[in-house]
Amino acid sequence: MKAEDNHIMNILYSPIMYIHSDLLSELPSSMGILNDVILNHWIINKYHLEHLPDTWQPDDVVSKLIFTHWEMIPKITEFIGGYLLRERLLIEKTSLISDSKLLAFISLPLRHTVVVGQQNNNINHSAWGTAFIIKMTRNLPTALQQRLRLCFSPNIRLPNIYMTKTPDHINLLRMAINYAHDF
Numbered sequence: 001m002k003a004e005d006n007h008i009m010n011i012l013y014s015p016i017m018y019i020h021s022d023l024l025s026e027l028p029s030s031m032g033i034l035n036d037v038i039l040n041h042w043i044i045n046k047y048h049l050e051h052l053p054d055t056w057q058p059d060d061v062v063s064k065l066i067f068t069h070w071e072m073i074p075k076i077t078e079f080i081g082g083y084l085l086r087e088r089l090l091i092e093k094t095s096l097i098s099d100s101k102l103l104a105f106i107s108l109p110l111r112h113t114v115v116v117g118q119q120n121n122n123i124n125h126s127a128w129g130t131a132f133i134i135k136m137t138r139n140l141p142t143a144l145q146q147r148l149r150l151c152f153s154p155n156i157r158l159p160n161i162y163m164t165k166t167p168d169h170i171n172l173l174r175m176a177i178n179y180a181h182d183f
Helices: 003-013 036-046 061-068 070-084 086-092 094-098 100-106 125-136 142-149 167-182
Strands: none
Touching: 003 061, 003 142, 061 070, 061 125, 061 167, 070 086, 070 100, 070 125, 070 167, 100 167, 125 142, 125 167
């Protein structure tokens, strides 16, 4: 088995490794045995997770980036969302005081075409980063899209963002991955 095969098996059949803790709160208290195999089986059944098509391979740059850096998706969304909301974060300064890594990332001169309107009062940078990642991964198979959503809180209110997959957005994703690795 190749390392890539092992990685995809972990994504598909070991969602306990990346599921958001809020989703585990629905775990019935009657399940006294908390072992990874049982939890993984429960998660797969609870959320009706589909199987990956047999012939699927990550064939575009975004799929490859997301697939190979799956375990860092929550941190990547924090960086991307912070970057998209950097003007608001600089005005508010509250989250920047405690997160020097985010401050370093939003100071990069990266281009993007995501418009953050003034009418949108949602300044949760994690929600903006999550919406960005979901829009960028629309071409992933349903099985991976379902599992990707498990990385995030079910209570997150995603903003409506209108964007396409452009070289600038791919670059923003790459830089967020680099920062997530370095910090």
